Amino acid sequence: MNSTCTMTYVEAAIAALREEMQRDASVWALGEDLGRGGVFGQYKGLQNEFGPARIADTPISEAAIMGAALGAAMTGTRPVVEMRFSDFALCAVDELVNQAAKARYMFGGQARAPLVVREPVGMWGYLAAQHSQSLESWYTHIPGLVVLAPATARDAKGLLKAAIRCDDPVVLLEHKNLWPMRGEVANGMDALTPIGKADVARSGKDITLVSWSAMVHECLAAADILASEGIEAEVIDLRSLWPWDEEAVFASLRKTGRLVIVQEAVTTSGFGAEIAARVAETCHSDLKSPIQRLGSPRVPIPYAPLLENELKVSPQMITAAVKLSVRS
């Protein structure tokens, strides 16, 4: 059962949903155009396999998609909600935040809302301000939500499977740039990625780079460059943003004493702020130099490639931040 195979992030996501739907008849998916395979092909073939009742095309009604998923989750099914672009989830915030996240609590534990909200996030394809956002920090702020952000094919599968089995509402952020990325993926129905456990994507002793989603790969690229210059960066892929693996970060910091947090989202009030704050509160005396955060400036995402590019964190920016830290 420890075998693996190589596949893309999107293939891994399809496999995860297929396996969970085979395993549990109460799992179903709903969203616009799923019958055609979804905008990114992440449902390809599934409607043929499971029929239109379990891979359900819906009206353009995001509020109803989310609200209906909650109703169906509270009454014995496990809906997987497709939001198409994370930005459109903003049409269903009441349903997710006021309703789904709080149902279990408000009703004194009577309700369970085992639903997964899949939100393709991030800058991709030059789609400008309303098709490119990364709002993970919002969800981490909301009691009742689990927040996941796979960076690899392995975790695209393992976290989607874990999310479907989770009894609470999960927001699963899939980065649009990662769909074609290949990686080793564990075989086996129960090869879940544990929720709340970070992955040390590269180990190193000089500095800790904490990241998640697509930015993990920019950190790894930066670590390669740094290694050639004699700096060993440890790259932590958080994978789960709530609950998140504080211990993994703290442990790395005790070793390195230096921290750069890298995110695609707007830096201001991004999830990196929470990490920085927790580290400042908890590991003050371990820190040999100030924490740094890299992210997008507080600017909407523009259309023209060369403008969009200005907002992105590059491996060069990461290496510069690392050198500043190591030298201070």
Add this chain to the structure above:
Amino acid sequence: MNSTCTMTYVEAAIAALREEMQRDASVWALGEDLGRGGVFGQYKGLQNEFGPARIADTPISEAAIMGAALGAAMTGTRPVVEMRFSDFALCAVDELVNQAAKARYMFGGQARAPLVVREPVGMWGYLAAQHSQSLESWYTHIPGLVVLAPATARDAKGLLKAAIRCDDPVVLLEHKNLWPMRGEVANGMDALTPIGKADVARSGKDITLVSWSAMVHECLAAADILASEGIEAEVIDLRSLWPWDEEAVFASLRKTGRLVIVQEAVTTSGFGAEIAARVAETCHSDLKSPIQRLGSPRVPIPYAPLLENELKVSPQMITAAVKLSVRS
């Protein structure tokens, strides 16, 4: 023009809107039940004075309230949007975040969206999970939004006036517990509170307490207790959360070397995280002890008073945190 008078926070808010409506015929307000004075009396008498076209009752259509305000803001008026409870603003997030916040940018500077969204926030009256939230950190994360949170009658007036005159969308968070609170308020049509400037609500040399909205008063209460024990706390009322007065916080920290951030909102990914992160990045060497944040645990807000109380930051919790800091 430097005269002042004493009034309540709600009276100050009414006065601000009245003055701005007298001054500028393009200012108008819209929301449910405004003709009856609003849920908290914050529109009392204004429909009689200005008529139902300028103090407009609306259908229960939060998305349309916000969307219409944006349309009206882009075409020569200055709408003041009443959301009744901040929680209901979650029914209009697309309109605020995808549309209003980005209009100026997406359209390359052609648009202006001078609207004010008034959101009564916070725990008050035991209204449970869907009527008590404080989500200011969300708004600070969104490029294009200005975010204000008056803690005093003076700023309830001065910031609402400043918000109305601002050419960009402003989210103004008015805390429900503060409506009856009295204070000195500056007279004069142009007695604005500057956006982006903090107020040192109490000065002290031993530790910096940074807060905003209702929690400022808990900090002041804690500072009184601490003073009686020989600890001089400086209390900074941020007032503006975006832009926020980093310099005021940094300057205080250079003096005190110690920081406790106090918020009512959920601590995780709350705005306190951003403050902590900026301080950790910028003032590392000024810090004599770890930063601390106090806020709500990551729990929906329960109904029963004794349960709700568990989530609230008290002056005792603040003094305890201060003593921990001062002693370490």
Add this chain to the structure above:
Amino acid sequence: MQKPEYDAELVHALGGAGLLTDQKNNPDIERLKDHYRQMLRIRAFESEAVRAIADALVPGFIHPSIGQEAVPVGVCAHLGRDDLLLSTHRGHGHTLAKGADAEAMMRELFGREGGTCRGKGGSMHIADFSIGMLGANGVVAANITIAAGAAHALKLRGKNNVVACFFGDGATNRGPFLEGLNWAKTFDLPVLFVCEDNQWSATTKTSAMLAGPGPLARAQSFGLAGTSINGNDILAVDEAAKNAVASIKNGGGPHFLHCRTYRHGGHTGTDPAAYRDAAEAETAMRDDPVATCAQLLRKADISESSIRAIEEEATAEMRRIKDNASHAPWPDKRIVYEDVQDLGAVEAGR
């Protein structure tokens, strides 16, 4: 914009074979008594709850449904335990009619141990999942899409149950009303949508804010079959609900009931409704569902004393319940950290 006047014929539009008239002439007495009892239990429960506000026993808001009792009672008479129900901020009537324990409800309103939601929800989130009452809701119209989803699950699971979804006239101005009804019809789901049209949206007259012919016309434009009835006439509600539930269970798809009624009191338990036209209120309250039902009982030759006995029983029950609830212990404050989520919940403590 004027509301269309009550059209008695509409009551029969659903194809009920003259049953209503039958009932009027020759009612099932035990059923009618039961309706009367249930309506009075709701009224007594809410009257006690309103009185409890003055006694400082109710920490939050309550929204009484006094005057609207015939709607939940008539509808819930056709729901079994496995049928589901979703409600609004004004949800005590629906919850009681569905069969919830009244003392657990009162305890919930008082924020005590043993409340339906452990004191975490209060009136606006009252719920009893054990009898299929899936919650009141603090957000107007939010229950509509959730109800559609619950019905979606019933269909996926091959159940032959229905979901009753109650909401107000004001709720028909919110987007989820369109999205939820279109959803239910598109997927052909077993939902009974019940619009309790009490003419008011909080402190604003709904007619001033609702364009077009009204809720039923809207529902019809989304393809739903429906009826507009006098929601203060328990027999009309009983009849219409019977037909609607039968139609849904026979695979007729979602159904819409527009029930014209009136909110006797203010928007909340402490609102004197001084903004309301006195003449309007007086006229409307003359059509009181409880009084009308009592008249029907009298007509059916039920004695004054029997009628009074039902009233007194309901009043006594709720008085006792209020008293019990007011002596119930407070919840253990450590439960505040429970029921958040399985993962990451413990860590949320401080």
Add this chain to the structure above:
Amino acid sequence: MQKPEYDAELVHALGGAGLLTDQKNNPDIERLKDHYRQMLRIRAFESEAVRAIADALVPGFIHPSIGQEAVPVGVCAHLGRDDLLLSTHRGHGHTLAKGADAEAMMRELFGREGGTCRGKGGSMHIADFSIGMLGANGVVAANITIAAGAAHALKLRGKNNVVACFFGDGATNRGPFLEGLNWAKTFDLPVLFVCEDNQWSATTKTSAMLAGPGPLARAQSFGLAGTSINGNDILAVDEAAKNAVASIKNGGGPHFLHCRTYRHGGHTGTDPAAYRDAAEAETAMRDDPVATCAQLLRKADISESSIRAIEEEATAEMRRIKDNASHAPWPDKRIVYEDVQDLGAVEAGR
């Protein structure tokens, strides 16, 4: 759920005094030529834009409106410069018809300097405020409430202008459609809502997801007057828009035009629409607005060469514009920090 067939009588429902028939028999030739020119300009613009995708000149998505050109042209013929317009993701036609500079538009699509939005918006956010074109929108139906608000401001400011709001059939399944239309009618605002019903919602057939008789019935249930027309017939659109705008300007309140049309291509410029039934597409495309208009010109005895000249002129214009735009400079990257907000914007830099 089947779409109702085209009912020719509906075209006249707005009280147009037989003008359409008049026009058909005896059209205003210059006006018709102008319509033809505008439709061809749109088609040529989008054809060039689609070709530009293959040349890697268009970084983002475009959503061509080829096949739907009669709607924007017929409607915008009745809008003055001070009338306003709000559009969708499929907005090139509306923007051109309202009078925007085609080269600035193409530059925007290419992300170049001199684009209508400085290269910050792209096709999905194209806008030209100087001519009252208040923006395309990347969120389906979001423009509907914004349009209502723009009209609200016109009313508050005492202007006698109208706002035209275009959206698709799929958009009528979103909540803001209800909220925006109810708003416009409740406040009696000068909005012309134009539903371009091309039968498709991205890659899903709208009829499978839209319950009830359709968009017009929905609008009517919110109290709006409206008409359903053949949106591929430029004279029908011209006529209906004329009447609608006149009615609005005479204080008749918001109006709804349901225009039945067809999207000739895929959802985006690179979508081959392979999911579409070939027979459906073939039949639908026979009713091509451009070909129909050419037929009318022929009937009115306009020579083949004159007709061809109009085509060639439009094609040449757009070819030149594409060429110019493809040589336009990139924006200065420092402008990325501009246009965010007045306060706190500079500090956002890093």
